Amino acid sequence: MALYYDAASVLSSEGGQGSLKSRIYGPSTVKSNPTQIYALISETAKRDVFLKDVLDRAGLLHDEPKLTPLLALLLCHDHFFSKAGIAAPVKHPLRQSIERHKARLQSEFTRARLRRKCASVDALKSSLDRERAGLARPHPRWARVNTLVAQDVEAMFASLPGCKRKLRLDDVLKVDQGTRSYCYDEHVPNLLALSPGVDLTKTNAYRQGELILQDKASCFPAYLLLGNESKENIGDVIDGCAAPGNKTTHLAAVIGETGCTGKIIACERDGIRSKTLQSMVEKANADSVQVLAKQDFLALDPADARFKGVTHLLLDPSCSGSGILGREDIPKLALPEDPRTTMKPTTNGQPGSKSKKRKRGQGEGAGAPSSEEVPVATTGNAAPDEEEAPVPATEERLQKLSNLQTRIVEHAMKFPAARRITYSTCSLHEQENEVVVSRLLASPIAQTHGWTVSPRSQQVDGMQRWKHRGVRSKPDDVDDQNKLNQEGLDACIRCNPGDEEGTMGFFVCAFVRDLNTEEDSRGSNGSGARNGDANGGDREEAWEGFD
Template sequence: MSLYYDAAAVLTATEQGGSLKSRIYGHQIELKSAPAQVYALISETAKYDRFLKEVVDNAGLLVHEPKLTPLLALFFAHDHLFSRKGIAAPSAHPLRQAIERHKARLQAEFTRGRLRRKCASLDDLKQQLLAEKPPTSRSQPRWVRINTLKSSLEQELATTFKAYRTDSNVAEVSSLLGSEKVLAIDHTIPDLIALPPEADVTKTQSYKDGRVILQDKASCFPACMLIGDDDEAGTVRDCIDGCAAPGNKTSHLAALLAEHVSTKNKVYACERDPSRSKILKAMMVKSGAKTVIVQSECDFLTLDPYAAQYQDVTHVLLDPSCSGSGIVGREDIPILALPDDCKATQRQTQNGSASSKKRKRDHVAPIPVAIAMEESAQAEETREVAVDKTRLQKLSNLQTRIVEHALSFPATVQVSYSTCSVHIEENEAVVARVLASAIAKELGWKLLGREGQVKGLRSWPHRGVSSADLMASKAIDGNSMLNEEELESCIRCNPGDEEGTMGFFVCCFTRSAPAAKDAAPSDDSWDGFSD
């Protein structure tokens, strides 16, 4: 029974920011139910909320059962009508009994709604409802990376995706609804495919075995940028993933090392949060990334660059905490179309005038609770705008410190930096501040130019913002400006465009292999991290 209360708490907790997954899995709200079940209930209900509202309103459920709230009614109706397992509550629970008392009326309205849409089956109805629902944002494909530590693209196309048509493109795949068996093989990132937005591979054996991994295309860029597609120069030895959990980029890094470099190179994965460390460990086991050494509850900033175990670290991957402003699509908090709140309508009627008490309920214009929720969300968003710049500056300072710390590892020659943010403050401004820092200048760090990037990323069309936009943002001062070549070295992914990715930023700092005498910076040339 707590499942429904937990789901309601997630959607109504206006104090909690972030995406749906961050609310559920981020331990900001105490949940009694399994997070995966809460996420599934909310996301599945959001697909059919308008139809469920129609059924509940037409059945008069909230008129007859005043103890039910509109949100709980929607969740209960979903599981009663759409879930194979039915309502996840004891048969003696009062709210379940409230639904059971009206199951005949609910089923009748459900059938009428299905027949009005000329749907012969439940599956037909689901597909029709998905087509009816206006998208809240441009549909994104569901990106799936083939884990080459355990499988190959050829093997998965011959097994898991055997029934799929493979001659599609991202635009076509993104526009498909339902369970169409169509995929697009990506031409930017090897071993990556795009499926229709509603495709579900989590029930396949390949997903359960870790042979395929759900990972947005943009988040595959950092490991590709860092390792490239060969190691002819023999520069790659050990690596560090400084901000590793949940581990998709870490396992991708391990896979690229095994494919292009060696199966013996170690990857030190740092994660300071205890619960996320557990997720990271589980991900490494599932993906078969045996060369990854998970450093649990370890803050990357506390690592000693001159410790013996890191003397062979040549490459560092950094994807630090950010605003998450580039995350779009299924990660957004859904605003559900709720059944009419009869209690709220009754209160409005009672407060109107003495004579209004005698009016029939049907003559009172109902006030959709969804509108109130939207207004509350808009008010919260307006309140957050005022502190947004302060938060961005704090994030930018932390991100700069993390990158500068990575540059201090004595054998390191390449450091990738990425965020799932669209803000200049967290992207180009951080890069500019790092390049202007004392440690970057002393040790000869610069940006990996476009011509030196791996083939797929070299041809990526979206680069850093223009010099005019960078200056207009006021995110940097005149001492840390990026030139045109440096801006061209940065890569951006834009949410909502034809590429089908979330908003993302990535670049790579590089330098020549240091000589022995360059093992440590001089004491008087670098005074620590940026503030």
């Protein structure tokens, strides 16, 4: 029945990019009524954990090899909770795949209801609604005070009716009390966390560039790059992948605070995004920024006299974008165990009815989870234009991105006076993060130029205190060329989407250079990375990842 296939497709990577509503109501391939699809998804999302329990205990997927976990969940929702039952003719195979197990399902349903001490189905619904409301974590909005122009931020907040200053993020997020409040962030200077109800976009301060909407995680690179550098060590700075310019303007603000006179050279390859960058720079009054529009960073010659004073580089290249929070919930559903696959069912990333990876005769129609990522199911406040919908990442795409990211940082390592570099992504994939760091450390360019990671103990105070560090999912005994040791992992900074910190998913690592290293020396960098071909032997030029 189209409704269930459509809902499954919308929830999976097949449903395209963007928010839940844009997937359903936008120009899409869904055949059934969009309002019905939306209702089915949002109601199932309230009851998924309960339904998963019922389905697992009834062992339905053992007996129905043509059902995917996601389809089973959606169908069972309507079977139990919709007044009209499953929206399909009585003889339809999908409907039959549930109804022929009616007795077993009903008995597990009743047991699960009684375990929750609910005397009726209505009581169960209310209990599940309450549970869901308790679990939903409010997400703050983040705004950076642009110290290049900001006048009196406190006075601006005082002009917002009922908006109070708090001390801690937890207090700002107490939305159940209808509070409108803000607090200063505990890690990044001049960053504000705002309760979800505070809308700054209509304030003069926002219009005049005094406040810039920017996720906390996105403020880490500029702060990590320059936050504890002394004035005499900072010359010129390159932002190699700059548009739309959030990190560029942050760099300009941090440099402005130090009183340095160096300039920021902001490179952007894409023509249209270069225009956005230019206008953001103007709005932020970032006079120290010189935009190199339509300029490929890889085409800059590090030996060019224009760059001889470049001491710091910030690289935030295109990535899969898997850490980006959706602007609207794409629910991550708890799915029943799939007995036909050894992989645990994932919530999103669950294919609809037609997984291309399945082979005939191996549970056709079963829908083994794909390794592709889809947007995370939380509401974010990424700055306009910075974070667009993520690109689903296959292994092959991740490899290409990883190669390109490695190349970009390697290029940065060639600038003769460079002493510090940050590399960041809004990806959750190790392949684009820790693996890139490891490959870079093992590269001849890092070794001959004396580049290592900046250890946690030497990072700027707020970043030292940040507790979420690099990860390695493979067990220690697995032989892996691209493995960081504990010190290397600790040097890496991660942000996990949807956790108590209220940030998007993000990764950043700083590299520092021992300027005494001889150009042609081959000494170990002591970083724990194993030697190898940093480029994976594959020069990928043209994959257009997430921008």
